[in-house]
Amino acid sequence: MDLLNETLINIKPINAEFYAVAQRHLDNLTKPLGSLGRLEEFARKLVAITENKSPILDKKVVFTFAGDHGITEEGVSAYPKEVTPQMVFNFLRGGAGINVLARHAGAEVIVVDIGVDHDFGNPPIPPLVKGGEGGLFVSMKVVRGTRNFAKGPAMTMDEAVKCLEVGIELANGYAKKGYKIFATGDMGIGNTTPSSAIAAVLTGKPVPEVTSKGTGISDESLQKKIAVIEEGIRLNNPDSDDAIDVLAKVGGAEIGGIAGLILGAAANGIPVIIDGFISTAGALIAYCIKPEVTDYMFAAHNSVEIGHEAMLEKMGLKPILDLDLRLGEGTGAALAMLMIDAGLKIYKEMATFNEAGVSDEIIN
Amino acid sequence: MDLLNETLINIKPINAEFYAVAQRHLDNLTKPLGSLGRLEEFARKLVAITENKSPILDKKVVFTFAGDHGITEEGVSAYPKEVTPQMVFNFLRGGAGINVLARHAGAEVIVVDIGVDHDFGNPPIPPLVKGGEGGLFVSMKVVRGTRNFAKGPAMTMDEAVKCLEVGIELANGYAKKGYKIFATGDMGIGNTTPSSAIAAVLTGKPVPEVTSKGTGISDESLQKKIAVIEEGIRLNNPDSDDAIDVLAKVGGAEIGGIAGLILGAAANGIPVIIDGFISTAGALIAYCIKPEVTDYMFAAHNSVEIGHEAMLEKMGLKPILDLDLRLGEGTGAALAMLMIDAGLKIYKEMATFNEAGVSDEIIN
Numbered sequence: 001m002d003l004l005n006e007t008l009i010n011i012k013p014i015n016a017e018f019y020a021v022a023q024r025h026l027d028n029l030t031k032p033l034g035s036l037g038r039l040e041e042f043a044r045k046l047v048a049i050t051e052n053k054s055p056i057l058d059k060k061v062v063f064t065f066a067g068d069h070g071i072t073e074e075g076v077s078a079y080p081k082e083v084t085p086q087m088v089f090n091f092l093r094g095g096a097g098i099n100v101l102a103r104h105a106g107a108e109v110i111v112v113d114i115g116v117d118h119d120f121g122n123p124p125i126p127p128l129v130k131g132g133e134g135g136l137f138v139s140m141k142v143v144r145g146t147r148n149f150a151k152g153p154a155m156t157m158d159e160a161v162k163c164l165e166v167g168i169e170l171a172n173g174y175a176k177k178g179y180k181i182f183a184t185g186d187m188g189i190g191n192t193t194p195s196s197a198i199a200a201v202l203t204g205k206p207v208p209e210v211t212s213k214g215t216g217i218s219d220e221s222l223q224k225k226i227a228v229i230e231e232g233i234r235l236n237n238p239d240s241d242d243a244i245d246v247l248a249k250v251g252g253a254e255i256g257g258i259a260g261l262i263l264g265a266a267a268n269g270i271p272v273i274i275d276g277f278i279s280t281a282g283a284l285i286a287y288c289i290k291p292e293v294t295d296y297m298f299a300a301h302n303s304v305e306i307g308h309e310a311m312l313e314k315m316g317l318k319p320i321l322d323l324d325l326r327l328g329e330g331t332g333a334a335l336a337m338l339m340i341d342a343g344l345k346i347y348k349e350m351a352t353f354n355e356a357g358v359s360d361e362i363i364n
Numbered sequence: 365m366d367l368l369n370e371t372l373i374n375i376k377p378i379n380a381e382f383y384a385v386a387q388r389h390l391d392n393l394t395k396p397l398g399s400l401g402r403l404e405e406f407a408r409k410l411v412a413i414t415e416n417k418s419p420i421l422d423k424k425v426v427f428t429f430a431g432d433h434g435i436t437e438e439g440v441s442a443y444p445k446e447v448t449p450q451m452v453f454n455f456l457r458g459g460a461g462i463n464v465l466a467r468h469a470g471a472e473v474i475v476v477d478i479g480v481d482h483d484f485g486n487p488p489i490p491p492l493v494k495g496g497e498g499g500l501f502v503s504m505k506v507v508r509g510t511r512n513f514a515k516g517p518a519m520t521m522d523e524a525v526k527c528l529e530v531g532i533e534l535a536n537g538y539a540k541k542g543y544k545i546f547a548t549g550d551m552g553i554g555n556t557t558p559s560s561a562i563a564a565v566l567t568g569k570p571v572p573e574v575t576s577k578g579t580g581i582s583d584e585s586l587q588k589k590i591a592v593i594e595e596g597i598r599l600n601n602p603d604s605d606d607a608i609d610v611l612a613k614v615g616g617a618e619i620g621g622i623a624g625l626i627l628g629a630a631a632n633g634i635p636v637i638i639d640g641f642i643s644t645a646g647a648l649i650a651y652c653i654k655p656e657v658t659d660y661m662f663a664a665h666n667s668v669e670i671g672h673e674a675m676l677e678k679m680g681l682k683p684i685l686d687l688d689l690r691l692g693e694g695t696g697a698a699l700a701m702l703m704i705d706a707g708l709k710i711y712k713e714m715a716t717f718n719e720a721g722v723s724d725e726i727i728n
Contacts, residue, residue: 029461030451030454030459030460030461031460031461031691032442032443032579032580032690032691033580034580035579035580035689035690035691036461036689036691036695037668037687037688037689037690038687038688038689039687039689078396078726079396079723079725079726080723080725082723083722083723086720086721086722086723087394087722089720089721090394090715090720090722093715093720095394095713095714095715095719095720096394096395096714096715096720097393097394097395097400097710097714099713100706100709100710100713100714101706101709101710103709103713104702104705104706104709215396215399216396216397216398216399216726304401320687321685321703322686323401323402323403323684323703324401324402325399325400325401325402325403326396326399326401327395327396327399327400331400335703335706338468338702338703338706339685339687339699339702341468342464342465342468342699342702345464345465345467345468346461346464346465349459349463349464349467350459350460350461350464351454351457351459351460355459356450356453356454356457356459356460357450357453358447358450358451358454359443359444359446359447359450361443361444362442362443362580
């Protein structure tokens with residue numbers, strides 16, 4: 001709890017003066033005022049977060065937190081939970097969606113076992129079959145899968161805090177190693193179910209308005225999933241004013257890790273890109289603990305999951321992309337990284353009117 | 365006219381069987397079915413366009429067509445028309461928005477003088493001030509600025525056809541050189557005005573519904589711009605069933621070049637990314653000449669210009685990005701190229717369930 005409290009004390013709202021400094025430079029570049037829209041917003045935000053007039057994003061990393069969920073016993077997912085460790089191996093070999101898109105964005109992938117129900121030990125990684133560089137495995141297991149929150153709390157308060165601290169430790173460690181931008185990602189069969197539960201409790205929306213089909217369940221299974229979440233919330237009665245209580249009772253280990261990473265990013269003054277539905281549930285936990293974290297966040301994309309928008313709205317974040325994605329892993333965040341990078345390149349590489357000898361006279 | 369007619373004969377609808385071939389492969393990759401949304405759409409479309417199960421997009425090029433507009437005499441733009449050649453020099457030095465974003469996307473920039481009211485001769489390019497690699501200059505001037513369409517046709521029919529053929533020649537030439545994907549871009553002070561005129565005539569919408577503030581004119585100037593366009597359409601009476609007549613009477617040289625490039629891309633089986641409002645006016649000209657061209661097009665983004673959406677809807681295209689851009693030059697197309705590339709990388713680099721040893725059993 002000390003690490004968590006210390007981290008919260010270190011999170012400050014960003015200095016808005018840097019927005020103005022950045023905008024003045026953007027307004028001198030050879031383009032009509034404001035004509036690069038959100039790319040300009042990304043540049044301003046990077047300058048303000050880093051308090052650096054010329055930010056550098058040379059070292060980028062996506063953290064894909066993996067965990068299992070006791071709630072899968074209730075038949076809420078289209079895939080068996082064995083897929084979670086199988087996909088961890090896929091991440092390590094470089095064949096998963098996040099590997100492809102992180103390579104495209106020039107980012108490394110760190111795969112964090114924070115709650116998988118599998119003993120990886122010293123994982124014997126099979127030889128590379130396809131793709132390129134794989135992820136780096138980090139073992140920081142807090143639970144071996146959460147408990148079934150249809151029958152009782154998913155985690156104890158201690159476990160929930162430990163998950164947050166795993167995220168914080170990673171943020172602190174990678175900040176020290178000189179990484180300049182973080183992205184979040186998740187892997188965990190069944191994890192749209194706790195994410196919908198978190199969305200319902202923390203936005204106050206009814207469960208059916210924030211619950212959809214995850215990896216692709218039937219209409220009938222969706223009704224069951226909604227009933228399971230409603231019952232889990234009734235049974236555990238999480239305190240909507242205490243996000244850690246919500247995380248413990250109806251959340252998940254990887255969601256806690258993501259929340260902690262975001263808190264740690266903010267405490268270190270590092271921008272963090274929030275992937276889709278599950279990552280946003282983690283972001284909402286972080287926001288409810290410390291609202292200033294939104295200053296450090298970029299919302300990557302608008303997921304197909306219906307509960308996503310309500311959570312982003314609650315935090316006042318507007319997604320960068322809308323490409324009908326619903327894979328998770330950090331894939332949307334890796335794509336958004338390319339757009340954020342574009343904003344920074346515009347800011348740093350474009351010529352000013354003066355440098356280019358272009359008239360900035362506005363005639364009407 | 366021979367080159368144009370020959371090109372039109374060579375444009376075939378794409379073979380939809382390749383969509384199914386591509387989708388079968390996508391469905392074997394280690395992700396829930398369809399969970400990469402539009403990235404999967406991009407991959408399918410690339411496979412179908414190229415009729416290649418493993419397309420390669422190693423050589424990419426953005427064509428930025430530059431032209432001036434007699435209509436600027438009417439005070440429809442915020443900037444003086446001298447900015448067009450000044451920006452051409454900026455493109456050649458590498459300091460403009462399109463240079464930055466094309467470098468980010470791994471694409472070259474070809475700057476085509478198709479109608480600038482300036483004699484570039486052998487342009488003495490000033491030394492590089494800022495940025496990186498600049499664009500390559502191509503002189504294919506058809507007009508030295510269009511005529512003021514508030515007073516008569518902007519171009520003759522011969523000039524309009526010549527503009528289309530410039531685009532086709534470039535497409536043929538760069539197809540022969542082995543380029544695999546094209547993007548369109550524009551530079552021309554005043555060119556939202558002919559683009560709105562084209563949008564009004566070819567979508568049938570009233571001028572005020574397809575006209576907005578371009579680079580940033582006042583409310584008063586916007587009313588004047590709308591009146592100028594309405595009067596120009598009344599005076600010239602372009603035939604909405606003859607897109608070349610529309611291009612000649614109320615269009616622009618760079619818009620014609622873009623339309624021709626798109627026709628040439630389709631005839632060569634090369635995917636082409638359409639930038640924002642001006643490029644989409646060119647695309648709509650191409651579409652009205654030969655509707656099959658949409659099979660080869662990707663719509664890059666949703667521009668701030670209000671007439672953009674109506675044109676995309678008419679062609680049945682859905683934009684990839686929505687980042688409040690209104691710069692033109694090809695900037696939105698360069699950004700979209702990164703997303704299209706992402707779709708192709710997913711298609712080619714992800715492991716299948718079988719390769720990765722991941723269960724594809726769906727349990728409900």
